[in-house]
Amino acid sequence: MKVSVDSRELSLSxxxxxxxxxxxxKAEVIDYYHRIASVMLPHLADRALTRIRFPDGADRPGFFEKNAPPKKPAWVPVSPDGLIICQEPATLVWLANLAALELHTHQWKVGAPGPDRVVFDLDPGPPAGLDECRAVALALRDRLAVDGREAYPKTSGRKGMQVSSAFTGSFDEVMSYARDIAAEFAAAATDMVTDQMAKELRPGKVFIDWSQNNQAKTTVCVYSLRAGPTPTVSAPLTWDEVAHGDFTAATFGPAEVLDRVSRLGDLHAALAAAPT
Known part of the structure; x- marks a missing residue:
């Protein structure tokens, strides 16, 4: 099927x-990414993009894709090291047609001397879950405020959460900042939080993954779909929602997130607009 997206010609299959x-x-996935583009693109613009593709469906093994695939449209830009940069709705539609359900980005823009944000990935080790992540997220918000930083929470689209904030500094500085705060939390709440990656240390605790700020790492982009039994979205939250806790990953499907955007706008707009 041939379609035109903002004058770009695409073949959908x-x-x-x-x-x-x-x-x-696939049509519904494409429709979601096309309709969410206006709020998602500011979070993708100028950032190298990695994808997780599921051509056989989300219940079958997918594969991680870093470099631009063969037969990339000429109008899709790439970074100097060959990664896709998503600047327009047509690119989102093209990626959705490739069954790229999950879109992940760096915490820095291509060519920038350093990051423009810091992220804390909250990964609960069962039996800990979203409730424990919410408590840690609220504490992170208050801790970041001490440093004059506004925090932006979102679901991971799975079992955890992420908290991000604008950051200006070098790659070493952002890693040191995130690692130090994670260690501070782990020392203050040894029964609830760990800053250690070893899986045997995580049961019943929230792992604050500070390593997501590494230059080589990417984190799921806000508004990205996630693979699973049903389509869930890495959805931005208000802090009132985090405090009240009446949500799960399944609360935020594509239709619900599109409705939220129509009512609330982009809750992470200020983060996307932060100076670099």
Missing amino acids: NLDKPLYPDGTT
Whole structure:
């Protein structure tokens, strides 16, 4: 099927193919990414983009894709090291047609001397879950405020959360800052928080993954879909929602997130607009 997206000509295929076990089709995935583009693109712009593709559906093994695939449209820009940069809605539609369900970005823009944000990835080790992540997120908000930083929470789209804030400094400085705060939390709440990556140390605790700020790492972009039994979204939250806690990952599907954006706008807009 031939379509035009803002004057870009695209060929879409297998639109009726289910990409999620609940029956969500490729056409519905494409529609979501096209409709969310206006708020998602500011978070993708000028950043190298890695993808997790699920051509056989989200219930089958997918694969991580870093470099631009063969037969990339000429109008899709790439970074000097060959990674896709998503600057326009047509690129989102093209990626969705490739079953790139998950879109992940760096904490820095291509060519920048350093990051423009710091991220704390909150990963609960069962039996800990979202409730424990919410408590840590609220404490992180207060700790970042001490340093004059506004914090922006979102779901991971799975079992955890992320808290981000604007940051100006070098790559070494952002790593040191995130690592020191994670260590501070782990020392203050030894029964609840760990800053150690070893999986055997995580049960019942929230791992504050400070390593997501490494130059080589990417984190799921706000508004990205996640693979699973049903399509969930890495959704921005208000701090009132974090405090009240009446949500799970399943609360935020594509339709719910599109409705939220129509009512609330982009809750992370200020983060995307932060100076670099």
